[in-house]
Amino acid sequence: MNAETFLSQYFINKDTSCISSHFVNGHEFAVVMEGNQRKLVKQSPDEIVEESFHYTVQDLVGATKSARKILKRSYKQVPVPFAPEKSIMLIRCPSIDRFGCHWLVHSKIIDIHPKGKKQTTAEMVNGHFLTVNLSFRQLHTQRMEASFVREMILLRGEMQPYIFSLQSL
Template structure:
């Protein structure tokens, strides 16, 4: 058993695992499964801190972008497509955090209409205590939130550099171009770059 864990791009899911009154986490990473001596919520919180933010901040961002207050997905890393969906475990005492980009497929549990079977990209399968349509809605929200945050974080948008504010010069590079444009008092002078 590991003492700590940080979510990475190979993490499929984190699931509560109880033993002797303590909550541990069963980690599904790639084709591997192992236990960690932390709760799933603690792993998620620490993973956000390791990435320079907080779970609370990610929840606020999700509320802002999704215009919803509760039961929201959160994005740990838009670049690596790690949006997390929190779901109740099948026994209702624990929780499961799913990484949306590693969900291969979902299907209703044929024995329980309120439960859903999740299949991951790495071959894991498990059941959660959530109806299929609710999980599908959260998957869609996670994808939308991840793509929105990824788009907002891109640095290849048109950029303006001010290098002489007293004289009104601007050096401008437009998206998809290699050339810079120098503007002075609305007169344009073209600068070529190699």
């Protein structure tokens, strides 16, 4: 991995399946799995997610608050809606070395497999496998919650506000 192969910036798109921490000489960078490609980026995974939200005129903090409100939770990690209409719900997972993190796109996870008590391997589209520092139950719950939050957001988008007028009386 030489310096010329690093992208300076990356934005999440419909082909993104996961964004993982990668450390070089103590500096955190990201490895992005996009389709069959592996891209190296000079940003941390958290920076990529934050900048992708800003690029689409959204806010990570607001999206997290919305997910917490839907799930009726005021704490703990929740899946974050990035583009629910495109099935892009993000799940943040600690890496097995506990120094970095992974952001998984829930719709790109084919299956999950327990790896001991506190780790799980996610089988991603295009043959990628990624081990995260969450138990099978925790990652399974995050996947279920991501689907629920997505459906709730899509349903809310379909709802037409009821307009009351005096003429209807």
